[in-house]
Amino acid sequence: MFKFTSSEVRDLIIAFVVISLCFAIVNAGRDISGILSTLPIVMVGVGAGFILHELGHKFVSMKYGYWAEFKLWPQGLIFALITSFFGFVFAAPGAVYTYANHMTDEINGKISIAGPIVNIILALVFLGIATMVYPSALYSEGTALIFIICAVGYSINSFLAVFNLLPIGNLDGSKVLTWNFGIWLVTIAIAAILTGLSMTIGVQNIVRLILGF
Template sequence: MHIACAVLALTLAFTLLGQVPANLFMLMFFLNLVTVGLGVVLHELAHKFVAIRYGAFARFIAWPAGLALMIIMAAMHFPLLIAAPGAVYIFTPLGKKEYGIVSVAGPLTNIALSLIFAAAMFPVAALTSAMPGISTYLMLLLASGAQINAWLAVFNMLPIPPLDGSKVLPWDGKVYAGVIVFALLLVFIIVPLLAGSAQLLFG
C-alpha cells in the first residue's frame, strides 16, 4: 500500500511537472507510471534483499506530507521537484557499514536503471524510419525512465534523515560523494547528452 501510494504520487508529480498538453496527459501519465513504478519497486527490493543478506528487515514507509508537497510543487511548476515520497526503515540493529550498504543499494539501482533506459534509446531511435509511431512512444518511455531514475537517485542520496544519503554519508564519505556526483551527472549531462546523440544519429 505504501509503495503503491508513493508510485502514484510520484507519477502524478512528474507528469504535472512536464506541463504536457491536456490531450497527451494520460499518455505521459502512463509512460511515467511504468518508469516510476519500476524505479521505486526495484529500489525497495534492492534495500530489502541486501538487508536480508545481513539478517535484517527493511520496509518502505510513505511520507504523506512529502507526497502532498511534491504534488503541490509540481502543479505549481516549481523548477526543482522535491521527490520525497518516503523512506526505507531498517528494523534490525546493524553496524554503520552494513547500514550504509543497505541504504546505498537503492540509489545504485536507480542509477543502473537510468543508464539502461538511456542506452536503450539508441537501438530504439534506429527504428524510427521503420516504425515511426511505435519508436516515438518508446523514446518517450525511455527518456522518462532515464531522467526519473536519475532524479530518484539524487534525492534519495540527500543527507537528510530519513533519506538514504543520511545513512550512507556517516558510513563512507567517498562512496557518498561518488554516488551523488554521478547521479547529478546523469541528470544534467549524461542522460541529456545520450538522448540528444540518439536523436541526432537516427532522428
C-alpha cells in the first residue's frame, strides 16, 4: 500500500515545479513570455516523467517490504536551474530513499531500474499518441497542441531515462550496472536511441517515418 508523508508530498511538488521550469527555460531560452507559454506544455511531460519515475522506485521498494520516501535535494535543484540557462538540465532534484538494514545488489538494481523503465515506457506512449493524432494535427489546432505536448513528453522522458542510467555518482545507472551489466547495457542503449532520434531528426520526422509520409 502506497503511503506518503506530508513532507514527501511537499518535496515532490517543489521538485516538479522547478524541474518543469528548467525544461521550459531550455525550450524557450530566456524569453519570459516564451517560458510562461511553454511551461504548461512541459509540465505534462515532466509531471508524468518525474513523478512516475520516483513512484516507480517507491513502488518496487515497498514491494520488497522496505519503507521508501522521496526527499528533496536543494543543491541539485539549484544546479538544475543554473544548467538550464546553458541549454541542458542536470536533473537531480532529489531521490527516493529506501530504508533497509541490508539490501542485495540485485534488489538495489531492480529498485533503481524501475524509474528509467517508467520513463522509457512513457516516452513510447507519448510517441504512440503523437503518431495517432499527427494526421489530424495538420488541420486542427486542438489536435496540434496534443501532438506538441506528446512530442515534448517523448523528448523529456527519453532524456530522463538515459540521464538517470548514466553510471556516475549516485544515479540509477551505477546501481543497475553493479547488479547486471547486460540489463544496464540494453536499457541505456534503448534510452540513448530514443534520445538520439529526438535530438537529431526530431519527433515530427520520427512520426512521419512511422506513418510512411
